């Protein structure tokens with residue numbers, strides 16, 4: 001039985017550890033033998049709604065559903081009636097009668113929750129202000145491929161307490177990975193997600209740390225991660241943030257604190273010379289392109305799980 005069939009994936013609070021690991025396991029299987037899954041979603045249609053820019057999410061979801069035998073319809077809020085204020089309830093009900101699932105990238109998590117409540121088909125969060133669950137699936141697949149396990153590792157996230165930080169907290173605490181987050185004061189992850197992660201960690205046996213000292217966070221880490229200092233929607237604060245985040249750059253002064261064989265990840269797009277130096281992101285510890293490639297496999301696994309009763 002597939003407990004994910006027909007389910008919406010809005011964030012990682014609604015997956016069990018078993019479901020999360022099952023998606024990653026399927027992602028690895030699909031990557032190893034993509035031919036075996038060709039046609040699994042024959043005739044299925046995925047609508048994709050974008051209110052923010054995207055390269056990886058846009059192309060990997062569309063390529064993924066095509067490889068599985070289905071098709072995608074790409075929408076943006078400007079050219080649809082959503083951009084003119086049509087109620088989410090009406091959009092959700094109407095789209096539910098045309099397509100088999102919706103992937104949405106937008107600002108408001110509340111809007112995505114309303115979409116999922118009103119729709120009769122699965123809704124997949126392709127990034128919101130607070131969450132990026134699909135990225136975490138690909139990241140954990142990459143970590144698993146590189147390190148051979150997830151449980152018991154330490155991941156340090158340095159930078160803004162944003163959607164990526166929240167998703168690492170929720171995903172890591174679910175599978176038993178220690179998560180240390182270091183942000184400047186005032187840019188910590190939201191307390192509701194820290195609390196949820198702490199609750200998960202009690203069950204999984206992992207440790208959650210929220211710090212303002214990057215050196216301490218990175219100590220003995222197996223995996224180092226960062227993200228842009230100004231996310232989509234924060235563009236107006238870019239200059240101010242560059243100043244505030246200066247001492248949170250991932251560079252070789254910081255990486256010496258990590259384990260010798262540390263893995264570096266970044267969801268991309270990246271700003272070399274800001275959140276990470278070029279020698280680190282383009283260096284031998286970095287797996288950014290494998291990570292980006294895994295978006296395809298992890299999301300194909302997710303689509304199969306929610307759209308096919310396999």
Ligand code: CP
Nearest residue numbers: 054055056057267268
């Ligand atoms: N990492 C990621 O989500 O990339 P895009 O913004 O290009 O989709």
Ligand code: NVA
Nearest residue numbers: 162227231232267268
């Ligand atoms: N935190 C970044 C991630 C981009 C994939 C943003 O929200 O813009």
